[in-house]
Amino acid sequence: DQQVKQNSPSLSVQEGRISILNCDYTNSMFDYFLWYKKYPAEGPTFLISISSIKDKNEDGRFTVFLNKSAKHLSLHIVPSQPGDSAVYFCAASRPFTSGSARQLTFGSGTQLTVLP
Amino acid sequence: DTGVSQDPRHKITKRGQNVTFRCDPISEHNRLYWYRQTLGQGPEFLTYFQNEAQLEKSRLLSDRFSAERPKGSFSTLEIQRTEQGDSAMYLCASSLDLGRVTSAQYFGPGTRLLVL
Numbered sequence: 023d024q025q026v027k028q029n030s031p032s033l034s035v036q037e038g039r040i041s042i043l044n045c046d047y048t049n050s051m052f053d054y055f056l057w058y059k060k061y062p063a064e065g066p067t068f069l070i071s072i073s074s075i076k077d078k079n080e081d082g083r084f085t086v087f088l089n090k091s092a093k094h095l096s097l098h099i100v101p102s103q104p105g106d107s108a109v110y111f112c113a114a115s116r117p118f119t120s121g122s123a124r125q126l127t128f129g130s131g132t133q134l135t136v137l138p
Numbered sequence: 139d140t141g142v143s144q145d146p147r148h149k150i151t152k153r154g155q156n157v158t159f160r161c162d163p164i165s166e167h168n169r170l171y172w173y174r175q176t177l178g179q180g181p182e183f184l185t186y187f188q189n190e191a192q193l194e195k196s197r198l199l200s201d202r203f204s205a206e207r208p209k210g211s212f213s214t215l216e217i218q219r220t221e222q223g224d225s226a227m228y229l230c231a232s233s234l235d236l237g238r239v240t241s242a243q244y245f246g247p248g249t250r251l252l253v254l
Contacts, residue, residue: 065248123169
């Protein structure tokens, strides 16, 4: 069963407009959420995160919103730039049973294309 | 470059052969993770180390897979008697345990394995 879902495999946005990427999760044990960006032939790069005690976190052009009751989070990119074109992965985190380290569960990714 | 490095970046092997991958984490990071990523999916957790101790293994990690982190620094992932279903990108990540929830995992570029 997919505990983290990104239902849109792809998204195209005009340069300068807002990009909104969505993610849903099912496991209530997740308490920390992250977004990663991935370019071809590279590993995922950490972008921004949010704790479950917050509903919004901003970092420059990137804002993540968390709606715990709906088990939904979204990443907003404003304004979108062509260099933002990449695959974006949503990840949800919970503690391992063995200790304080965190297990990440990833969605399947959304390919964002920002058109010049 | 002080990021996570992986070697080799690409590996082609014949079914039944053994392969070994290496990961060098960010130098001060004490946790090291292995993930597998197949086409169209997000990374899936395989195993993690706290220093040299392997503390968690996923059910995805069959008996043919073994991982080590002998001195708490670099790690190796070996796959014995490879099968075509082992073809995937193998990603390594590391993090620093500061006793906080908000430790992100930082990924290497991955090793792409193709089993013929």
